[in-house]
Amino acid sequence: MSFSLLFLFLFLLLITSTSSTPRSYADLLLARSIHDKPHISSLASAPRSFVPIAPGRQLLQIPNYVIRAQIGTPPQSFLLAIDTSNDAAWIPCTSCVGCPSSNPSFSPSHSTTFRAIPCGSSQCSQVPNPACPTGQTSCAFNMSYGGSSFQAGLVQDSLTLASDVVTSYTFGCLQQVTGSSVPPQGLLGLGRGPLSFLSQTKNLYGSVFSYCLPSFRSVNFTGTLRLGPKGQPQKIxxxxxxxxxxxxxxxxxxxxxxxxxxxxxxxxxxxxxxxxxxxxxxxxxxxxxxxxxxxxxxxxxxxxxxxxxxxxxxxxxxxxxxxxxxxxxxxxxxxxxxxxxxxxxxxxxxxxxxxxxxxxxxxxxxxxxxxxxxxxxxxxxxxxxxxxxxxxxxxxxxxxxxxxxxx
Missing domain, CATH: 2.40.70.10 (Acid Proteases)
Incomplete structure (x- = not known):
């Protein structure tokens, strides 16, 4: 859930100096004001990963910050928005209705490690608004984000960040999207719920992470998402x-x-x-x-x-x-x-x-x-x-x- 319902896309038009048809500042603002392992003793040996972060405004025209990620085997590449007020991750999948055709979509048929999550599984009970459509045995769910809503199938596949591979990561495979505020290449939820990245990688990173976000006007991946207790600042x-x-x-x-x-x-x-x-x-x-x-x-x-x-x-x-x-x-x-x-x-x-x-x-x-x-x-x-x-x-x-x- 994002809390920027009023401001979700406001910033895009404050700073679009590359626009070929600039309008007045007030018009731009108003047009876009459419609006949330183990014990400590074992963590010393936990791995660390530094994942580069960039603002999404130039890359995807969104107000979120993004990281590079890969899904599936062989890996398919995406720029995922990060959000600490969301738990679920989701990726646009092939045949998604309403997903931007100009952005990459995940092809389950091209991944040898893909599987759908069945109805009645523990993961199915942990997503918002779970559902099992008539005639189907796999779990689905729906939720809202900003001013948009979507439906997704609940699935698992490998997730790669930096050099770390998280096997059998549970996420939503977008099937239908209504509205334009859903990050076009997907989102990684960094919240504290049972299906968040933090919870699914607890044995790997010990529920510790930090980030440094570069200026939203930047065009570079100069920020970092640090995963795990190693490499975190000691005197913070x-x-x-x-x-x-x-x-x-x-x-x-x-x-x-x-x-x-x-x-x-x-x-x-x-x-x-x-x-x-x-x-x-x-x-x-x-x-x-x-x-x-x-x-x-x-x-x-x-x-x-x-x-x-x-x-x-x-x-x-x-x-x-x-x-x-x-x-x-x-x-x-x-x-x-x-x-x-x-x-x-x-x-x-x-x-x-x-x-x-x-x-x-x-x-x-x-x-x-x-x-x-x-x-x-x-x-x-x-x-x-x-x-x-x-x-x-x-x-x-x-x-x-x-x-x-x-x-």
Whole structure:
């Protein structure tokens, strides 16, 4: 599940400087505002893999970050989006209705290790909305992603990342897609659920991974997804990882405050409260592009930001309500987490600039006032870029460290 329902494709048109028929910045924004092993003692010998990461905007015209992966035997190559708020993986398969014909699709008949998952299997009970169509013995499921929905058969085959081969990896073979927000070459779910990559490779990587996301404007695979406890930063600052039974796949942390410049904002503690009953709190999400804050928190950030800039705001554009049509000096924004951990955003992580004209906007927004996500703060991928973010499940911690990975 991606939380960027409002902003899913917004960024594409903010930064499409290569477009042959540029339109106004406002038109572009509005047109695309269509919108979530074992014990520790044995882990020292676990393998490590460094998988290159690139932004998907130039390669696939999507707001996700992507990795190179291979499926099947012999291997078939794909660029898979990564998303920490999803569990299931899925790949477009041959004869998929609604999948982009310009992108590669997986051919099960050309893989000697492919097999369908039968109805009644444990994996079939772990996917969202499982189904066994009349006359068929293999499991299928359907789910939504952004503003789209899809149907998929549940299957297994080998998955290769870097030099590691994961045999019998369970994923969805896309059969029908409605809408345009499903990543065209597939997705790898890095959530915490039973069919996520983390769970399926627990014996291999010990439920530990980290990533560094390069600037979303980059065209290179200069970021890295590090898998396994070996090779992770040793002195990284961490905050406790929380588990919310209402939304168990998500990576919750306890954000305790936000600072603009040197001022700690007077945000009610309830805006950050971790609440298993409502799903409220703060998550770290690589599948959403722009940070979304609950209304009181965002209002406080916006008002103090505007006060410090001291320049009249331009009319709102798309979902952004704090924009300027002149050069400004943006104040720093700092997220404060339990344990005294702070993450201060450089300007390129808090401001988004138009390729057309001189419009600059604060790259954050308020969550809807009502609904399931109204109580959820989402720290998104643009705000994480050029940081190493560590997810260490055995030690229940999330870490942050500045790490330039943009070339």
């Amino acid at each position: 600052k961490t905050t406790p990882l929380l588990t919310n039974p209402r939304r168990p796949s998500l990576y919750y942390v306890n954000m305790v405050g936000i600072r603009v410049g040197k001022k700690v904002l007077p945000i009610p503690a309830s805006s950050f409260a971790f609440d298993p009953n409502t799903g409220g709190g703060t998550i770290i999400d690589a599948g959403t592009m722009f940070t979304m804050l609950v209304v009181p928190a965002y209002t406080a950030v916006r008002d103090e930001f505007r006060r410090r800039v001291k320049v009249p705001v331009a009319p709102p554009l798309g979902g952004f309500d704090t924009c300027y049509n002149t050069t400004i000096t943006a104040p720093t924004i700092t997220f404060m987490f339990d344990g005294g951990i702070t993450v201060t955003l450089p300007e390129e992580n808090s401001m988004i600039r138009s390729s057309f004209g001189s419009i600059t906007c604060l790259a954050m927004a308020a969550q809807p006032a009502t609904g399931v996500n109204s109580v959820l703060n989402v720290i998104a991928n643009m705000q994480q870029q050029n940081h190493r973010v560590l997810f260490d499940i055995p030690n229940s911690r999330v870490g942050f460290a500045r790490e330039p990975c943009t070339a």
